[in-house]
Amino acid sequence: MNSFFIISYVMLWAIVLVQSYFMVQAARAAKKARETPVLSPEETISRIMRGDHGVSKGRLFPQLQFETVQHGRIDLANNSKKGAIIAFASTSCEQCKLIYPIIKQFDQERQDISIMMLIDGPFNQVAAAIEKYDIPVPVTQITKEDMARLETGFFPFVYYLNERGEVQTKGVVNVHEQLELLVEKGQML
16 A cells, blocks of 8 residues: 555655646746837738748748749849849739739739749649630749748748849739839839
């Protein structure tokens, strides 16, 4: 009977120690959550519109070589153009449908700039979007993991990169004039 009492006593203390450890970890996580500022939806949208989202201005874009759906391998770092536009869209984003004709028109007007689209969605839906909207620029299918790696989580979001692949300007684009302004500002830097 004595050994049973000792074993149960040791087990009880082991349970108390494990439970205490998890309670301390939970308290630390709660403290960290309280210290992290919570943004209202309005502030989040404001930050996106100001370009406070994504890869920082002046930083090299995380990836400059892409395997595209319809144009093979593209290397934005080794081209002879004045800069590059990388536009993010999604097959499940209604707002993104507005950017396809904007990109198409801009591609026709500005042959001096490389344009690349990264579209989130299943391959068959990306291919269907290319066909439906007659997207003439190279398109790469991406996933949520790619979005995280490329530090971009919103659609439609556009970066303008200089010849070296550094982010000059960025932001949400819904009309042709926004894209023109984004490029114009980027070329002035």
